[in-house]
Amino acid sequence: MIxxxxxxxxxxxxxxxxxxxxxxxxxxxxxxxxxxxxEGPSGSGxxxxxxxxxxxxxxxAGEVRIGGQALPLDDVEARRRLRARSxxxxxxxxxxxxxxxxxxxxxxxxxLAGIEAGEAERRARELLVALGVAHLAGRLTGGLSxxxxxxxxxxxxxxxxPLVVLADEPTASLDGTAGRSVVELLLALGRERxxxxxxxTHDHRLAPFATRRLRLADGHLExxxxxx
Amino acid sequence: xxxxxAAYRGATTGVVAYVGQGGFDLWVAPRGIDNxxxxxxxxxxxxxxxxxxxxxxxxxxxxxxxxAAVETGPARRRLTLLAIGYRxxxxxxGPPEVSTGRRPAARDEIAIDRAAAHQLGIGPGATVDVAGDxxxxxxLTRRTNLLATQFAFGDYAxxxxxxxxxxxxxxxxxxxxxxxxxANVAAAISARLPRASVFRSGEFVRNNVREIASGVLPMLSLxxxxxxxVAIALVALLAQGLAEDRRGDVAVLxxxxxxxxxxxxxxxxxxxxxxxLGTGAGVLAAWALSLALERLLPTVELDWKPADLAxxxxxxxxxxxxxxxxxxxxxxxxDPVEAFRP
Numbered sequence: 001m002i003x004x005x006x007x008x009x010x011x012x013x014x015x016x017x018x019x020x021x022x023x024x025x026x027x028x029x030x031x032x033x034x035x036x037x038x039e040g041p042s043g044s045g046x047x048x049x050x051x052x053x054x055x056x057x058x059x060x061a062g063e064v065r066i067g068g069q070a071l072p073l074d075d076v077e078a079r080r081r082l083r084a085r086s087x088x089x090x091x092x093x094x095x096x097x098x099x100x101x102x103x104x105x106x107x108x109x110x111x112l113a114g115i116e117a118g119e120a121e122r123r124a125r126e127l128l129v130a131l132g133v134a135h136l137a138g139r140l141t142g143g144l145s146x147x148x149x150x151x152x153x154x155x156x157x158x159x160x161x162p163l164v165v166l167a168d169e170p171t172a173s174l175d176g177t178a179g180r181s182v183v184e185l186l187l188a189l190g191r192e193r194x195x196x197x198x199x200x201t202h203d204h205r206l207a208p209f210a211t212r213r214l215r216l217a218d219g220h221l222e223x224x225x226x227x228x
Numbered sequence: 229x230x231x232x233x234a235a236y237r238g239a240t241t242g243v244v245a246y247v248g249q250g251g252f253d254l255w256v257a258p259r260g261i262d263n264x265x266x267x268x269x270x271x272x273x274x275x276x277x278x279x280x281x282x283x284x285x286x287x288x289x290x291x292x293x294x295x296a297a298v299e300t301g302p303a304r305r306r307l308t309l310l311a312i313g314y315r316x317x318x319x320x321x322g323p324p325e326v327s328t329g330r331r332p333a334a335r336d337e338i339a340i341d342r343a344a345a346h347q348l349g350i351g352p353g354a355t356v357d358v359a360g361d362x363x364x365x366x367x368l369t370r371r372t373n374l375l376a377t378q379f380a381f382g383d384y385a386x387x388x389x390x391x392x393x394x395x396x397x398x399x400x401x402x403x404x405x406x407x408x409x410x411a412n413v414a415a416a417i418s419a420r421l422p423r424a425s426v427f428r429s430g431e432f433v434r435n436n437v438r439e440i441a442s443g444v445l446p447m448l449s450l451x452x453x454x455x456x457x458v459a460i461a462l463v464a465l466l467a468q469g470l471a472e473d474r475r476g477d478v479a480v481l482x483x484x485x486x487x488x489x490x491x492x493x494x495x496x497x498x499x500x501x502x503x504x505l506g507t508g509a510g511v512l513a514a515w516a517l518s519l520a521l522e523r524l525l526p527t528v529e530l531d532w533k534p535a536d537l538a539x540x541x542x543x544x545x546x547x548x549x550x551x552x553x554x555x556x557x558x559x560x561x562x563d564p565v566e567a568f569r570p
Contacts (some may be wrong), residue, residue: 047568049566049567050568051564051568054483056482056483056564056565057565077487080482080485080486080487081485083483083484083485084484084485084486085485087485089483089484090569091480091567092568092570093570095476095480095567097477097480097481098477099498108481108484109484112484112485112486113485139381154483168568169570172570173570202393
């Protein structure tokens with residue numbers, strides 16, 4: 001089963017004279033346990049591609065499949081449910097919710113995926129141990145460093161055992177060591193759980209972790225960049 | 229809001245605490261006089277005996293009421309008080325509550341409202357000059373502050389000297405035997421004293437509230453009303469700000485797969501939580517303020533009621549919900565792709 005598959009996806013952002021062809025007939029696949037890097041300059045369409053892959057944006061043409069199931073393009077509610085169950089996110093900043101505890105932030109995703117509370121907490125704590133932040137579970141998010149916050153964000157992205165994890169510049173707000181550590185853990189824990197991981201990044205230091213490197217330019221996946 | 233409401237009530241209850249106290253079943257006043265606050269004239273000399281003989285009357289207390297200038301100290305601090313002469317220390321018509329000291333028991337003793345004592349800078353044991361007579365303050369009373377003036381209580385005979393109204397009281401307060409029909413007794417008194425007016429206690433209280441309301445209370449109501457309106461407006465603005473402030477979090481929640489309905493409920497709950505926590509802190513602050521005022525500025529009396537504590541959070545919660553509704557509905561349209569923005 002393929003974790004994520006895009007087939008001939010095109011997307012125009014904006015209206016009228018401001019319209020930009022953000023994606024042009026993009027096709028790619030991410031296998032379970034794989035870490036695919038999506039590289040390209042700013043404005044090349046990386047974020048749009050992630051948003052389309054997650055079902056946050058409706059493509060103008062083409063098809064998106066998660067775990068072999070086509071995203072229902074005309075049913076917002078069905079896309080939301082599929083996203084809650086099958087997609088994990090790691091954003092550039094941790095985007096943890098302020099006012100909630102660090103562990104609670106992880107549990108939010110599990111609750112949205114419909115995982116029973118006891119099972120969710122067990123899974124969350126297991127991930128936090130693996131990520132080395134179990135001792136910080138009771139803290140409020142404001143009391144954590146950027147690196148610690150991003151580890152909780154990784155736990156949130158994996159707690160519901162998603163088929164695919166979409167990460168947008170996950171190391172951008174971290175120093176080299178912390179960034180490397182977060183990606184290593186994301187890859188290891190994602191592999192353990194059979195998730196396909198698609199990372200949009202400018203960070204060339206992540207190349208050694210990638211099983212494939214995809215290069216996006218002006219909405220096109222460049223030939224020979226490892227696209228399927 | 230809690231403090232303003234308590235201050236408003238403190239002023240209004242100060243008005244009625246004296247005339248409405250227990251044991252005052254009927255008030256007998258000179259004809260044409262229907263309240264204590266703004267009144268004049270005396271009853272006939274035989275009025276007390278005439279009332280005492282009416283079946284059903286358990287006790288009668290004659291009162292003399294006048295405004296008296298009270299002076300004290302080398303600087304001759306001066307205050308004009310509403311003086312009540314009654315047959316002390318335990319006769320009908322004494323102060324409703326003595327907070328410090330005792331009731332007056334001799335001709336040269338008086339008890340004055342504690343706010344008046346604060347303004348004069350005196351306490352129990354002080355000597356004051358009342359219309360040229362030296363009198364000793366033996367007690368401080370509570371719930372006897374009319375804001376514009378305060379009560380003083382003294383010996384009936386001393387008040388007779390002050391007014392030169394020997395044997396002719398300003399009012400009679402009447403206590404009835406339990407189970408007595410007050411209307412029948414009032415009619416019997418009216419028949420015996422055609423030049424007097426007789427009031428049931430509740431009616432007399434209402435008359436006094438009306439008199440005060442025509443003076444001080446409108447201004448106090450206005451201030452309290454404005455204060456409450458400003459408080460509600462501030463809460464509403466806070467609620468709007470809190471809701472708008474969650475835009476980034478809402479985008480993240482939508483991206484993670486939260487439904488618009490759940491997010492709206494969550495934001496509303498967050499707003500209500502913050503507002504109610506703030507209200508709780510405000511209630512505590514108001515309580516601390518009332519303790520401070522009690523010690524430092526007894527002129528302002530805060531009269532708390534449990535209903536205020538319940539009503540204030542309810543009003544603020546409702547204001548917050550209404551104010552947050554617009555922003556919350558707008559948040560439902562937040563683009564989840566915003567979650568990707570750094």
